[in-house]
Amino acid sequence: MPFWAEITVTLFLVIAGLFGLVGSYGLVRLPDPMTRLHAPTKATTLGVGGALIASMVFFYATEGRVSTHELLITVFLFLTSPITALFIAKVHLHQRETPDDLPTPAEGTGWAGFAAEGPARGVRDFPPDPAGDTATPEISR
Amino acid sequence: MIGYALTFAIGCFSLGLILNLWRLVRGPNPSDRILALDTMAINAIALLILMGIWLGSAIFFEVSMLFALVGFVSTVSYCRFILRGDIIE
Numbered sequence: 001m002p003f004w005a006e007i008t009v010t011l012f013l014v015i016a017g018l019f020g021l022v023g024s025y026g027l028v029r030l031p032d033p034m035t036r037l038h039a040p041t042k043a044t045t046l047g048v049g050g051a052l053i054a055s056m057v058f059f060y061a062t063e064g065r066v067s068t069h070e071l072l073i074t075v076f077l078f079l080t081s082p083i084t085a086l087f088i089a090k091v092h093l094h095q096r097e098t099p100d101d102l103p104t105p106a107e108g109t110g111w112a113g114f115a116a117e118g119p120a121r122g123v124r125d126f127p128p129d130p131a132g133d134t135a136t137p138e139i140s141r
Numbered sequence: 142m143i144g145y146a147l148t149f150a151i152g153c154f155s156l157g158l159i160l161n162l163w164r165l166v167r168g169p170n171p172s173d174r175i176l177a178l179d180t181m182a183i184n185a186i187a188l189l190i191l192m193g194i195w196l197g198s199a200i201f202f203e204v205s206m207l208f209a210l211v212g213f214v215s216t217v218s219y220c221r222f223i224l225r226g227d228i229i230e
């Protein structure tokens with residue numbers, strides 16, 4: 001393996017390990033659920049990106065071909081980690097906050113966790129049963 | 142030199158997995174637990190990639206791709222279950 005490849009792979013591996021550790025440590029250390037959301041979804045994703053770049057350089061230096069698997073995994077992770085962060089934030093808003101505690105959003109808009117996701121979990125407004133037997137509502141699929 | 146860096150990176154991500162497990166056990170809210178599970182999946186992907194460099198085999202990319210897919214889908218379905226009480230409506 002050429003010397004430049006060894007230097008590059010080592011550098012990216014060390015960066016990846018540091019970022020991954022910082023992300024996981026932030027998940028433990030930070031005080032609030034909404035601030036805890038920052039550390040893993042950003043720092044750990046960057047750490048995985050560093051490991052993928054190191055792997056790409058390593059396999060290019062040893063086998064002489066550019067593999068695109070790592071690019072696929074990188075693109076997938078960078079696409080999905082904001083979506084998971086948004087979903088987890090919505091879960092936290094839905095369960096733990098009331099609209100009065102939050103800052104007011106822009107005119108004519110509301111917070112996403114309350115208006116659209118109306119009823120509490122597992123409880124729905126079922127239409128009244130025409131036979132009058134309201135004790136056992138059916139679960140509609 | 143790559144061996145030392147690989148050992149360092151594998152140690153970092155393994156320590157991260159232990160920290161995530163602590164948050165998964167301790168976490169006061171369900172959102173913290175979902176976040177810890179998602180971070181565990183991402184750390185496992187990183188460990189699989191480092192394992193691929195260690196063994197010099199390219200088969201670990203498919204494994205980590207599958208891990209990424211399953212981790213994302215499981216996180217989103219868990220969030221949907223808490224938000225709506227159902228996953229597929």
